[in-house]
Amino acid sequence: MKLSRTGYIFLLISAVACCRPDNVEPDEVQLPAFTSEPTVFSLAEGVLNDASGIVDAISFQNSVWVHNDHDPHLYLVSYEGQLLKKIPFAGFARDWEDIASGPGPEDNVNYVYIAETGDNNEVFPEYYIYRFPEPGQNQEQIDHFDTIPFAYPDGKSYDVETLLLDPHTRDLYLITKRQLTQAHVFRLPYPQKTGEKNTAELVSSIPYGMLTSGSISRDGREILLKSYTNIFYWKVREGESIPDALGRPHDMLAPYTLEPQGEAIAFDKNAGGYFTISEKGNSPEPVKLYYYRKIAE
DSSP: OOOOHHHHHHHHHHHHHHOOOOOSOTTTOOOOEEOSSOEEEEOOTTTSTTEEEEEEOSSSSSEEEEEESSOOEEEEEETTSOEEEEEEBSSOOSOEEEEEEEOOSSTTOOEEEEEEOOOTTSOOSOEEEEEEEOOOTTOOOBOOOEEEEEEOGGGOOOOEEEEEEOTTTOOEEEEESOOSSOEEEEEEOSSOOSSSOEEOEEEEEESOOSEEEEEEOTTSOEEEEEESSOEEEEEOOTTOOHHHHHTSOOSEEEOOOOOSEEEEEEEOTTSSEEEEEEEOTTOSSOOEEEEEEEEEO
């Protein structure tokens, strides 16, 4: 997504609205610590200038899957920023905005979920989640995939750049972007229908604006939400659902080196840290892959 002048005004307002102090007493939950100085690698020029989603690869070692906004391909990138694989997707890419990975309809299969949910002008009547088994070593194209069509309640349209997958329930969560101080959280409960339109359920509203990505750890115990200027962290408590966790103040602000137009975040597969990547925007420098390592918990 490209930022207009109005978008930058939204960004400044949301940055103020989102930066709340920590409200959790130290003895209530054991929080991790992350290195404030990330590992940084530059990517090849011109390959991922519109990076909007990232997820750690399970079928490959030391690699992440990344996608652009309007580009029907998955890119496999090493932790050191090298392009390893470019896999075409046999479908459309109207405005891909986030990616998630985890369980799905078939047990013991790791699925990739792509959010066809970008809508800068908030005009589309229908949106889609594409779901398919994660590509393996010898796969050169994504030919077979499920399409989960959905609409928001009351026929409303939203620009959404955050997709979350609950690994325990297999529910999908979508969080709106353009509300200045209150993002809506919608749920597509499992099993999501592929043969007919789903209606997303509004489950809560949270006091954040301009959210561009999110991630739930593969064990379901940690949540990250990202705006252009901050990363918000929650430690999921015993018996707490994803909406319950997001419904209370974030446990802490996680470290973040400001990127030109940072629109993607993901835990690594072991929740030992998290990755971020940015659109190139107007930066003269190449796109960079950042990794923030967990140093204590």
